[in-house]
Amino acid sequence: MSYDAHLRVWRGDAEGGELVDFTVEVNEGEVVLDIIHRLQATQAPDLAVRWNCKAGKCGSCSAEVNGRPRLMCMTRMNTFAAGEPISITPMRAFPVIRDLVTDVSFNYTKARAVPAFSPPPDLAPGEYRMSQVDVERSQEFRKCIECFLCQDTCHVVRDHEENKPAFAGPRFLMRIAELDMHPLDALDRKRQAQDDFGLGMCNITKCCTEVCPEHIKITDNALIPMKERVVDRKYDPLVWLGSKILRRS
Amino acid sequence: MSTQTGVDAAGRAPVAARTLRTDRWWLQPAITVAVFVAFIIYSTIRAFANTAYYAAPYISPFYSPCLATNCIPGTGELHLVGSWWQLSPALLVLVFPLGFRFTCYYYRKAYFRSFWLSPPACAVPEPHRSYSGETRFPLIVNNAHRYFFYAGLVLNVILTYDAILGFRDAQGHWGHMGLGTLVLLTNATLLWLYSLSCHSCRHIVGGRLKHFSKHPVRYRAWTFVSRLNPRHMQFAWVSLVWVALTDAYVALVASGTFTDPRFF
Incomplete structure (x- = not known):
């Protein structure tokens, strides 16, 4: 069954813009990205939108639908009432380029700053041996499709542009946790996470987990365990004493 | 009101x-906010009340262990605090469970969102001009959560012991049970579930390890805690409400307002 949806799509660029009203046909089984494509095909051929797989796996079509960070290709139209106005804006934590397309280079800068996997120096490639039980804990984090919705919703940078240099955001703190949990990674990432990547700024409000389209438990399984590891290294005198007595690193 | 540094910052889509x-x-x-405020008002009144907290064999969890010499006779023999302490004995112990809950990873989410509005909800702008998270005093104290967890474990043992003492009658004879016994047992169970599902507990039992394969016992313990951990929020709320209800039940029985139904 088809009906006409009332869309309010943000149009503009870095100089300014506004929500523009459109009426677009919706058919059964469609998602928001389908409607944006129809809008582009019938009424606004110059509408800029980034998309690729239409299957929730490439992480390209991130936007905010009715104010909530979502993948447009994974947001079904039948979750909205037929006459309800639906607002679609670009991610609002990043600079806008045009219409629904944002400049997400902040994330690539942070990604480059995270030191890569560092095996022990006496271990050559081909000699890596590890048990499944040791690696499966961090395999959950490998599901990340880098849609950057967690980065977009995190209030530390979303509401405070000035925090961007000091805070890497949940996606890259999760990457640090993944490496720190790796059985063969030899780098001390705990102080780094706190001092260089701003883990202490995270106040566990779990918005990153709430918006993750891959349902990764970012807060419970990556950020909090990493915070606890930082406590071991920086704030717990008993662990410090134990490590000195037992000569652990 | 958002600031110019937030979603209204230059370059972002206005x-x-x-x-x-x-x-x-x-x-x-x-x-x-409503539930927290109700609990804070109730617990403050009861903590300072210094009355109606013991109805043999039941003791209120707010007053256990009763460590001051001004405790009601029968509430405990371990008087670590001398007669100089004239305030309510509840104040001596409540700092530990309150500290445990204040620094709890779940409650941090709850109060940062609801009281500090930082943020009030996902993608809803917060009203503050600057934000430093848990990098400075006082919020950096949240990193001491594990020490409150240890103290909470000691209290759980004591409250479990209190619940077991509930299988006596008012004269101290074993083999009896009343509705209060069930109330205290439920309270102890919920507090154990809340403590064992804690994120610090999960880290301490095995989460800090890099090699689970070298520590199979700790890996099993971590797996067990990891099963409880996703329900930490539910345990936090239910145990918070139940501990207040347990105190209210003991207060009603101790004040003579309600007679504890005895099963046997």
């Missing part, structure tokens, strides 16, 4: 409305 969310995003923080 939108006049404070938020475009159309769902009832304010409901959850509002409920959290």
Whole structure:
């Protein structure tokens, strides 16, 4: 069954813009990205939108639908009432380029700053041996499709542009946790996470987990365990004493 | 009111409305505030009341262990605090469970969202001009959560012992049970579930390890805690409400308002 949806799509660029009203046909089984494509095909051929797989796996079509960070290709139209106005804006934590397309280079800068996997120096490639039980804990984090919705919703940078240099955001703190949990990674990432990547700024409000389209438990399984590891290294005198007595690193 | 450094910062897509969310995003923080405020008012009144906290064999969890010499006779023999302490004995112990809950990873989410509005809900702008998170005093104290967890474990043992003492009658004879026994047992069970599902507990039992394969026992313990951990929020709320209800039950029995039904 088809009906006409009332869309309010943000149009503009870095100089300014506004929500523009459109009426677009919706058919059964469609998602928001389908409607944006129809809008582009019938009424606004110059509408800029980034998309690729239409299957929730490439992480390209991130936007905010009715104010909530979502993948447009994974947001079904039948979750909205037929006459309800639906607002679609670009991610609002990043600079806008045009219409629904944002400049997400902040994330690539942070990604480059995270030191890569560092095996022990006496271990050559081909000699890596590890048990499944040791690696499966961090395999959950490998599901990340880098849609950057967690980065977009995190209030530390979303509401405070000035925090961007000091805070890497949940996606890259999760990457640090993944490496720190790796059985063969030899780098001390705990102080780094706190001092260089701003883990202490995270106040566990779990918005990153709430918006993750891959349902990764970012807060419970990556950020909090990493915070606890930082406590071991920086704030717990008993662990410090134990490590000195037992000569652990 | 958002600031120029937030979603209104230069270069970002400007939108006049404070938020475009159309769902009832304010409901959850509002409920959290209501329940917290109710608990804070109730627990403050009861902590300072210094009365109606013992009705043999039941003792209120707010007053256990009763460590001061001004405790009601029968509430405990371990008087670590001398007669100089004239205030309510509840004040000596409540700092530990309150500290445990204040630094708890779940409650941090709850109060940062509902009281500090940082943020009130996901993608809803917070009202503060600057933000430093848990990097400075006082919030850096949240890193001491594990020490409150240890103290909480000691209290759980004591409250479990109190619940077991509930299988006596008012004269101290074993083999009896009343509705109060069930109330105290439920309270102890919920507190254990809340403590064992704690994120610090999960880290301590095995989460800090890099090699689970070298520590199979700790890996099993971590797996067990990891099963409880996703329900930490539910355990936090239920145990908070139940501990207040347990105190209220003991207060009603101790004041003679209600007679404890005895099963045997």
